[in-house]
Each structure stands twice: as structure tokens, then as C-alpha cells.
Amino acid sequence: MPSKSIYYQYREPSPLRLLWLHMNANPFAVVAFYIFSFLILLMVLSPVIAPYSPDAQFSGAISQPPAWHELGQIQYLFGTDDLGRDLLSRVLAGSVYSLGYPLLATTVAALIGISIGAWAGMSHGVQSSTLNHLLDVVLSIPSLLLALVIIAILGPALHNIMIAITLVLIPQFIHSVHNAFYEERTKDYVAASRLNGCSRWYILTRVIFPNITTVVVMQVTFALSTAILDIAALGFLGLGVQAPAPEWGTMLARSLDQVYLAPWTMILPGVALFLTVLSINVLGDSLRAAIQERVRGT
Amino acid sequence: MIRYSLRRLILLVITLWLLSLLLFSLNYWYPGDPLTNMSGITANNTIAYQQAELARGFDHGLLSQYVHFLEHLIHGDWGISLVTEQPVFDEIKPLMGATLELGLLAMALALFLGIPLGVYAAIQQRGLLDRVIMGLSLSAYSIPVFWLAQLFILLFALKLNWSPISGQINPLYAINVQTGSVLVDILISDSPYKTAAFYNALHHLWVPVVVLAIMPLTMLIRIMRNSVLDVLQQNYIKAARARGLTDRHIMFRHTLPNALQPIVRQLGLQFSVLMTNIIITEVIFNWPGVGSWLVKSIYERDFPVIQAGLLVLASLILMVNVFVDVVHAWRYPQIRKEIDAE
Numbered sequence: 001m002p003s004k005s006i007y008y009q010y011r012e013p014s015p016l017r018l019l020w021l022h023m024n025a026n027p028f029a030v031v032a033f034y035i036f037s038f039l040i041l042l043m044v045l046s047p048v049i050a051p052y053s054p055d056a057q058f059s060g061a062i063s064q065p066p067a068w069h070e071l072g073q074i075q076y077l078f079g080t081d082d083l084g085r086d087l088l089s090r091v092l093a094g095s096v097y098s099l100g101y102p103l104l105a106t107t108v109a110a111l112i113g114i115s116i117g118a119w120a121g122m123s124h125g126v127q128s129s130t131l132n133h134l135l136d137v138v139l140s141i142p143s144l145l146l147a148l149v150i151i152a153i154l155g156p157a158l159h160n161i162m163i164a165i166t167l168v169l170i171p172q173f174i175h176s177v178h179n180a181f182y183e184e185r186t187k188d189y190v191a192a193s194r195l196n197g198c199s200r201w202y203i204l205t206r207v208i209f210p211n212i213t214t215v216v217v218m219q220v221t222f223a224l225s226t227a228i229l230d231i232a233a234l235g236f237l238g239l240g241v242q243a244p245a246p247e248w249g250t251m252l253a254r255s256l257d258q259v260y261l262a263p264w265t266m267i268l269p270g271v272a273l274f275l276t277v278l279s280i281n282v283l284g285d286s287l288r289a290a291i292q293e294r295v296r297g298t
Numbered sequence: 299m300i301r302y303s304l305r306r307l308i309l310l311v312i313t314l315w316l317l318s319l320l321l322f323s324l325n326y327w328y329p330g331d332p333l334t335n336m337s338g339i340t341a342n343n344t345i346a347y348q349q350a351e352l353a354r355g356f357d358h359g360l361l362s363q364y365v366h367f368l369e370h371l372i373h374g375d376w377g378i379s380l381v382t383e384q385p386v387f388d389e390i391k392p393l394m395g396a397t398l399e400l401g402l403l404a405m406a407l408a409l410f411l412g413i414p415l416g417v418y419a420a421i422q423q424r425g426l427l428d429r430v431i432m433g434l435s436l437s438a439y440s441i442p443v444f445w446l447a448q449l450f451i452l453l454f455a456l457k458l459n460w461s462p463i464s465g466q467i468n469p470l471y472a473i474n475v476q477t478g479s480v481l482v483d484i485l486i487s488d489s490p491y492k493t494a495a496f497y498n499a500l501h502h503l504w505v506p507v508v509v510l511a512i513m514p515l516t517m518l519i520r521i522m523r524n525s526v527l528d529v530l531q532q533n534y535i536k537a538a539r540a541r542g543l544t545d546r547h548i549m550f551r552h553t554l555p556n557a558l559q560p561i562v563r564q565l566g567l568q569f570s571v572l573m574t575n576i577i578i579t580e581v582i583f584n585w586p587g588v589g590s591w592l593v594k595s596i597y598e599r600d601f602p603v604i605q606a607g608l609l610v611l612a613s614l615i616l617m618v619n620v621f622v623d624v625v626h627a628w629r630y631p632q633i634r635k636e637i638d639a640e
Binding site for chain 1: 309327437439451581582593615616
């Protein structure tokens with residue numbers, strides 16, 4: 001059977017593929033990628049692998065220390081909280097609230113924000129410069145403060161948090177996508193397609209968009225870590241996901257009262273939150289580095 | 299420069315005006331009666347309610363209501379709290395002092411440590427300490443501030459017993475609250491135990507300040523390191539070296555002033571991050587500042603207070619950002635050229 005590649009043919013990798021190659025060269029990025037994938041896997045499998053139901057109370061094992069402690073029991077690996085609920089099961093079940101819901105909010109915000117940003121980036125003149133200036137200013141107000149105001153209007157509940165976080169993330173997407181479009185629009189290859197008579201829609205989706213995917217991916221990682229931290233912070237303040245739900249921030253808030261008696265109740269949710277945000281931040285950071293390298297390389 | 303400053307100022311005025319529009323409309327979006335949300339006077343108090351109705355133009359249309367709202371806002375008449383029934387404007391002044399004290403001290407600490415550490419990491423590029431500093435700064439940047447605060451309480455207050463768990467000062471010292479900033483209050487008070495009170499206040503203060511400083515600190519280290527590395531590759535540094543200047547001279551006279559430029563640009567953003575963290579930290583440490591007051595008012599659905607807290611925090615952040623922009627453009631003319639050229 002003849003080999004398919006008899007002739008040497010140089011194929012320019014696509015921007016996204018090039019980025020992947022750069023990322024693969026960085027061991028930290030690879031580790032972060034595996035940790036993040038592992039967390040996602042845990043989240044998807046959490047109903048199956050959690051040893052107990054997150055709300056099941058064991059009256060015989062209240063404030064049980066972790067298994068390696070001399071008072072600990074192996075059936076409660078990371079101990080139990082003050083109501084006798086297994087911490088490991090709660091943290092696993094909580095990943096749906098603390099990782100799944102931010103993922104959902106980021107996706108929705110990205111879809112809306114990218115559409116508006118692309119539209120603004122394609123329009124000319126005063127309209128887009130006003131938008132840019134306004135967004136500059138709106139973005140200097142912290143997302144948590146805006147989310148707090150929206151919660152004050154809607155009241156604390158899971159679906160209201162989702163609305164608040166999504167609304168808060170949209171301007172960030174508009175801003176970065178708009179800026180990216182604005183930069184690309186004046187480049188020669190876009191002018192060439194325009195001279196070829198491509199329609200606006202074609203230029204938008206097939207000419208410019210593939211070249212700004214990297215910016216979008218980076219913005220998504222950034223928005224995701226913001227969303228995770230904001231949802232956890234709102235939960236911690238008691239304004240987010242409400243108490244019996246095993247959300248990591250809410251669990252931490254509860255452990256604040258228990259810190260004298262059961263310090264282990266604050267370790268596990270905190271570590272989970274920290275690992276999630278760290279892996280996303282490392283991914284985002286190495287993406288940024290890879291993008292810089294790619295820009296320098298071309 | 300004047301043109302640029304004017305542009306930023308006009309933008310600031312427009313944004314503050316938009317903020318006032320937002321605050322005004324919030325009164326209608328909140329559940330309940332808009333007039334009560336705005337002034338804090340409930341309909342049970344019939345006479346006062348009717349007076350407020352007249353004073354805030356509620357007998358006319360929305361436009362007149364907005365004009366009166368703005369008038370009240372500028373005169374410092376921000377209504378009364380629904381819970382404590384005290385004027386909101388008088389309540390917020392000492393709270394502001396406490397928040398600013400915490401924020402400024404944390405920012406100062408971050409700048410004081412962040413710049414030297416960043417420079418050090420850059421000089422030792424790819425050395426052991428550079429890796430340690432950069433690794434620590436990336437992980438510290440990912441720690442949620444509320445967990446960090448809990449860990450600090452666990453370590454310093456419970457295990458080591460180095461500091462109290464929460465609060466501003468031991469109430470036994472009976473310091474009168476005037477500015478809200480506890481250190482200033484002690485200095486201007488006539489308490490016979492000034493020094494002891496001062497030490498006690500510092501004892502309470504250092505944990506929240508360190509917790510708050512860590513996030514901006516890690517960011518500043520990273521920015522400073524990258525910026526020093528960038529500057530060291532510029533031609534003017536090579537030229538300075540070719541002229542035979544000492545390393546010390548090159549660092550302090552040529553590298554540092556230029557490397558500080560991204561730091562100045564980032565200060566506004568760092569201040570916004572700091573304010574987010576202050577809201578949470580104040581709640582954890584029971585610090586009597588605007589942040590914990592705002593969060594408490596959301597639990598209590600105290601709308602005049604929510605409004606005032608939002609107004610104060612948002613306008614503070616906006617003003618600091620514009621101020622930083624103007625200072626940045628004033629100190630670094632090359633930025634001005636970029637802005638004017640577009």
C-alpha cells in the first residue's frame with residue numbers, strides 16, 4: 001500500500017492547532033489541562049461515584065474527623081460535617097453547582113456577548129467608539145458588585161444567580177471580541193476578501209472569525225474563573241445558592257462557624273475550589289503566552 | 299495633555315450620570331414602593347410620607363422625580379435606612395473611613411513588597427527564586443479570598459493565637475468613632491491609653507490587610523517581572539551598558555522608571571479587584587466598613603442603604619480609574635501619543 005505522503009507538503013496549522021502545539025510544549029499547561037478534564041469528569045460522574053447522597057445524615061457520625069485521624073472512620077474518608085453529612089459526597093455533588101453552573105453561565109454569556117461584539121466590531125464610526133468607551137468604564141466596576149445589585153433586585157435563589165452572573169459576564173465578551181474584530185478588520189486579508197466581493201456575513205464568519213478564536217478561547221477561560229469565584233463568593237455571603245445545597249462557597253460559609261471544632265470541614269471544599277480555579281488560570285495563562293508566541297512567530 | 303484630561307473628565311461625568319440613572323431606575327425595579335425605596339419613609343408614617351411625596355416630585359411625572367432625586371443626591375440627603383431609621387449619608391461617612399483604611403493599607407503593602415520582588419524575580423530570571431516567586435504568585439492568585447481569610451484565621455488566630463479573630467479594636471478602649479479609620483481615630487482621641495489602643499488596633503488590623511494585599515501583590519509581582527524583562531531588552535539599556543554605566547545606575551535610573559509604566563496602568567484594575575475582595579473580607583472579619591454594610595443591607599432588603607453603598611463603591615472605583623488614567627498619561631507621554639493618534 002503506497003504511503004499517502006510521498007510528496008513533502010507543508011501544511012500551515014490552523015491558529016487553534018498551532019496554539020495546541022505551543023501549549024503541549026508547556027508541562028504546566030498540560031498538567032492543568034489534565035486536572036481540569038479530571039474535574040469535569042468527576043462532575044459528570046458525581047451522581048454515580050459519590051458514596052452517599054449529599055443530604056444523607058448519619059446521626060452516629062456527627063463531626064467525624066477524616067479517616068487518617070485516630071478518631072476517623074474509613075467509610076467517611078474526608079470526615080463528616082456538623083449534621084453528619086459525608087464531606088466527600090457533598091464536595092462531589094457540589095461540583096455541579098460550583099463548576100457546572102458557571103460553565104453554563106459562561107456558555108450563554110459567550111454566545112450573547114460574541115454576537116453583540118461581532119456586530120459592534122463590524123459597524124463603523126461613533127457607534128462603536130461610544131460602545132468601547134462605555135464598556136471600558138462599565139468593566140472597571142467589579143463583577144461581584146454588579147451581581148450583588150442584581151441579586152438585590154431579584155432576591156437570592158439559584159436561577160437568579162445564574163441570570164446575574166450571565167448578565168455580568170456579557171460586557172467582558174463584547175469588549176474583547178469587539179476589540180479583536182476592530183484590529184482584524186483593517187488588515188490586508190480582510191480587504192482582499194472585501195475586494196473579492198464577499199458578503200458581510202461571509203467576511204464575519206469565514207474570514208475574520210477563525211483568526212480571533214484564540215482571543216475568544218482566552219476570554220472564555222477568564223470568564224469561567226470569574227464565574228466560579230463569583231458564584232462561590234455569593235454562596236459564601238449567603239446570597240447565592242441556598243443552604244442545604246452542597247455548593248462549595250455555601251459549605252465554606254457554614255464551616256466558618258465550625259472552625260474551632262471541625263477545621264477539616266473548610267479544607268476540602270476550599271481545596272476543590274482552589275484546584276478548579278488554579279487549573280483554569282494556568283490554562284488561561286499559558287494560552288496567553290502561546291498566543292503571544294504565535295503572534296511573534298508569524 | 300489638557301485635551302486628554304478633559305476627555306477623561308467628560309467621560310467620568312457621563313458615567314456618573316449614567317450611574318445616577320441606574321440608581322434612580324433601581325428604585326422602581328426593587329420590590330415595593332419606589333418612594334419608600336428612595337427615601338426610606340414607609341407609608342405608615344402618613345405625614346412624613348406625604349411630605350416626601352411633595353419634596354421628591356412624586357405628584358408629577360418621571361422626569362421631575364428624576365430631577366428631584368438628583369437634587370437630593372447632590373445635597374447629601376440620601377434618605378433614611380429602613381432598619382435603623384438613621385440618615386444614610388451620616389451613617390456612611392465613618393464606614394467609608396474604615397473601608398478606605400483597609401484598602402489603602404493593603405494597596406500600600408502590595409506596592410511596597412510587589413515592586414522589589416518583581417524586580418528581583420526578573421534579575422534572577424529562570425533561577426530558583428524566580429520560579430518559586432512566580433509559582434507562588436500564580437497559585438496565590440487562584441485562592442478565593444474567603445478561603446484565604448479562613449485559613450489565616452485558622453492559622454494565626456486559632457493555632458498560633460497571634461491575633462484576634464475579628465473586629466477593629468477591643469471595645470474596652472472606648473475610642474470615639476469620628477473618621478471611621480481606627481488608627482486616625484486613636485490619634486485624634488483624648489484617650490489616656492493611646493499607645494496601648496494603637497497597638498491593639500494594629501493587632502486587629504494586620505490579618506485582614508495581609509489577606510487583602512495578597513491578590514494585588516501577586517499581580518504586581520507578575521506585571522513588574524515581565525515589564526522589567528521587556529525593558530532590559532530595549533536598545534536604550536544596551537546603549538547605557540555600552541556607555542559603561544554601572545548595573546546599579548542602569549537599574550535605578552533607566553530600567554525602573556520605564557518598567558513602572560505597566561504598574562501605573564494596572565493600578566486602576568487592581569483597585570477594582572481590591573474593592574471586590576474588601577466586600578467579602580469585611581464580612582468575614584466583622585469590619586465596620588461599606589462592604590459589610592452593603593451585604594447586610596441586602597439581607598435586610600434595606601433599599602436606601604443598598605443604593606448608597608452601590609453609589610459610593612461604584613463612584614469611588616470610577617474616580618480612581620480616571621485618576622489613574624490621567625496620572626498615567628501625564629507621567630508617560632508616549633501613551634498620550636498613542637491615544638491621540640487613533
